Amino acid sequence: MIDRPGAPLSPSEPRSPTRSVQTSMGRWVYAIHGARHRPDDPDILLLHGLFIDSSLWQAQIEPLARLGRVVVLDLPGHGASEVPPPFDLAEHADVLAGALPAMGIRRAVCVGWSWGAALSLLLAVRHPAFVSALAVLDGSAEKQTPYRKAKFGLLVALVRRFGLPVWLARSQIAPLMLARRSRRDRPELVEEFVRSATSLPREALVRAAMAVVIDAPDILGRLDRVTVPTLVLCGREDRGNPPRLSQHIAGAIAGARLGWIEGAGHLVPMERPEELNRLLIPFVVSQLPAAAPQTYSPSVST
Secondary structure, three states, rough: OOOOOOOOOOOOOOOEEEEEEEOOEEEEEEEEEOOOOOOOEEEEEEEEOOOOOOHHHHHHHHHHHHOOEEEEOOOOOOOOOOOOOOHHEEEHHHHHHHHHHHHHHOOEEEEEOOHHHHHHHHHHHHHHEEEEEEEEEEOOOOOOHHHHHHHHHHHHHHHHOOOOOOHHHHHHHHHHOOOOOHHHHHHHHHHHHHHHHHOOOOOHHHHHHHHHHHOOOOOHHHHHHHOOEEEEEEEOOOOOOEEEEEEEEHHOOHHHHEEEEEOOOHHHHHHHHHHHHHHHHHHHHHHHOOOOOOOOOOEOOO
């Protein structure tokens, strides 16, 4: 995991000891923060994306843990979780559903970024009993266009053969993840991302990229099955999953709300954590009414 300057946990909120659950996709490591205010409250499940581990959520954990029980999971091959065998996203959603009871989760507000967003959507489609609400950040519910599939396929082939060298992460992948202004004005953020991406095991990157990017399923036509409250957020300058993909998700889910994070690219939780929290926290509060007397009224478009 990485420690990001400027977004520490509160001194009164020490990092939770990690726990693990054994699955058919390897051993998964997770941490728990906070506690339910009422026994029947849903948990808050945080699911990160490709190239970075659960430390992505450093700026969100503390405010969310005030609201309820937060479960922060390292996805397969990332952070402390084991490298999985080859998998696809549908299989991943099924294995996650099987692991949730072992993590003490009966139902959850699923907050997913990128890979985690697609995983959350699939969980809601395939195993709706586990999902009480969705926050979908910089997500996609569609397969890649032929051009993007070919481009990303070449990158995956290079990683499979040579690993992910620093120059490739910095020159080809960072521009997909971070807005132009972030790359220009916050070089430390670029280097933090590059360190995280290049530290991952080669097979972890290849197998996750194949499932999440190259062979991403098209589930847009099945999102009408999602009936839980849904917030869709996207960086206005996202090049990894362009904003139109978030518009498509919000349009496919009845009652979903769509909001934009200005000045952010794909890596919204790192680039604009405060702006993200201003929209995310009220939404989660609205799903946990005992946690605070607030109501959900962010300034987002419908």
